[in-house]
Each structure stands twice: as structure tokens, then as C-alpha cells.
Amino acid sequence: MLSAASRAFGQIFEPPFRAILWKSLGFTLAVLLVIWIALQGLVAGFVELPYPWLETTLSILTGIGAIIGLGFLVAPVSALFAAFFQDDIAEIVERRDYPADPPGRAMPLGQSLLLTIKFTGVVVLGNLVALILLLVPGINVAAFFLVNGYLLGREFFEFAAMRFMSPAEARALRRARGGTVFLGGLVIAGVLAVPILNLVTPIFATIFMVHLYKGLATARA
Template identity: 75%
Template structure:
């Protein structure tokens, strides 16, 4: 697992993955800018003040407040867009590091969207928990890492496995390697907890879990319906 984590950390900054990151970040910033404009428009439409200077002040305060609020959405929204490129990330890793084993099967669009929404929900939940648990001394970081370690490990490992297995087989393999997958999830949660670095979470986690899955499959007797 440690070797897979270091390998993923070194790969995440390589050109093919940087291109995917900038693409997903560009979509994120465009989406947040549109939301920001919409919020400003809604406030301006529904609130009419008697003095022009009050209108100007309200517009400035609304813009600042929206900017700060949207800052908390950068990570989950980036995760949403990055998740649409997960198959591309996994295929690059499979081709570069495991050419003899072939390229996995890209998920059907409906299944891909479902997994994307599920992962985005996990990231949003993780960010909400991070904010709420900061107010509870003693359990904040422990709870954050336990919850996100389990959820992130499960989602990303099963994604990597389902490129070569049925969902049932992917779950069976994940359960057979539950301890390793959970520890890997803690590593991903650590990346998620670091501001700015958390923007790389989906790409890093996908690379990491492809490597982890490959190692787990070699040491597992789980049934296979893979394409290789």
C-alpha cells in the first residue's frame, strides 16, 4: 500500500494527469462563477433599497459573502467534474504501468453518473463533517478520518475493481482486502483534509486505487470476469 501511495503521489503531477486536473478545475471555476453571478442577480432583483449607495454596498457585501461561501464548494465541485474523467485517469495508469494486463472496461454512462454523484456526495459530507467536527474537541479529527477513510476507500477501490469485475466481485474483493482498503482510504482522507491539495483528491485517489487494486488482485483468489 505504501509503495502504491508513493507511486500515485509521483504520478499525479505528470503531464497527462495535470491536463485532466486543469480541465476539471476550469469547469469548476466556470460553474462557480456562474453561480456567483446568479446569486448577485437574485439579491439585486429581490431587494430594492432607497439609496443608491446602499445598493452598491449590498452588492459588494453579497459578492464577498458569495465568494467566501463558494470557496467551500471548490473541492466538492472539482470532485464532481474530475469524477467524469476517472475512466481516463485509470486507463492512463493501466496502459503505462500494467500494459500486459490490458485496459479496463469504461463504465456505462448511467453507472458512471451514479458513481460520480455518490462520490461528490461523499466529498461534500466530508467537508461538512470537517467544519462541524472542528467544534467538538477530542473527536473532530478522529471522526473525520474514520468516516472518510471508510467511504473514500470503498468508493475508489470498487471503481478501480469494476473496470475488470462485476460490481458483486468488486465488493467481494474489497471486503477481502478491507483492512488495506481502509488504510488507503485514510491516506486519501489526509489529502482531502489539506486545503488546495484537496483539489487533487479525485485524481490522486483514482491512481492510488488502481495500483492498490492491481496488487490486491494478484494476491486474491476472488473470481474474475476481467477483460485481460
């Protein structure tokens, strides 16, 4: 697993993935910026204070709070990103690193969007729970890793597997190798937890899980 993670990290900045990386960064930053502006606008529009210095203080505190909160939205935004570029990333990895294997097949766009919307909702809910648990000393960091480790591991592994098998078979394989997939999800969550570096999470996670799936498929065969 560590070998697959190291391999994935080394490939993120290689030429075939560079254009996708810029698209990923632009998409993620644009979505987070829109959310941040909307939150600032809500506060400015609905909260009136008698003194200008109070308004300035509130604006600063709101901005800091919004930035912290947006850190928890990187995972849902990564899930949205998956619908648009995941197949392109997986296809490059399969073609370059596993040329002797049968190529995977892209998921139909409608099915991909439906699954992504469903998963994004689950990730949002899970990260809201983790955000609330930040107020509980001792379990806040653990909650972040457990929630994202499970959800992101499940999402990205099943995607890699569904390029070669049916959704039901992919879920069955994920359950059968649940410990390995969860540990892989924790690796992804570790990348997600590092500011700035977390912006490459979707590309890293996709490459990593393709390698992990290929390793498990070889062992299974």
C-alpha cells in the same frame, strides 16, 4: 501502500496526465466559483442592513465563511469529476504500468453517471456532518478524516475494481480488504485536507487506487 501513493504522486504531473489535470482544475474551480457567487448573491439579495459599513462587514464575513465551507465541497466536486475523466486516467495507468495484464473495461456512461450522482449525494451528506462537527472541539479534524477516508476510499477503489469485475464482486473485494482500502482513503483525505494541493485529489486518488487494486489483485491471485 506508501509505495503506491508515492508512485501516484509522481505521475500526476507527467505528460499523459497533464491535459486531464488542467481539465480537473478548470472543472473544480468553475463549480466552486459558481457556488461562491451564488452564496454571495443570496446574501446581498435577501439581507438588508441600515448602514453601508455593516453591509461591507457582512459581505466580507460571508465571503470568508463561504471559502471555508467550499473547502468541504472539494470532495463532492471530485466525485462529480470522476464521471467524466476517471476511465481515461485508469486506462493510461493500466496501459503504461501494467501492459502484460488484460486491459480494464470502461463503465457504461449511464451507469457511471448514476453511481456518481448517488455517491456525490452521500459525500455531500457526510461532509455536512463533518462541517457541523467542526463546532465540537476535539473531534472536528477526526470527523473530517474518518468521513472522507471511508467514502473516498470506497468510491475510488470500487471504481478501479469494477473495470475488471462486476459491481457486486468489487464491493465484496472492498469489504474483504476493508482495512487496507480505508487506510488508502485516509491517504486521499490527507491530500484533500491540504489547500491548493486538494485540487489534484481526483487524479491522485484514481491513479493511487488503480495501483492499490493491482497490488491486491496480484496478492489475491
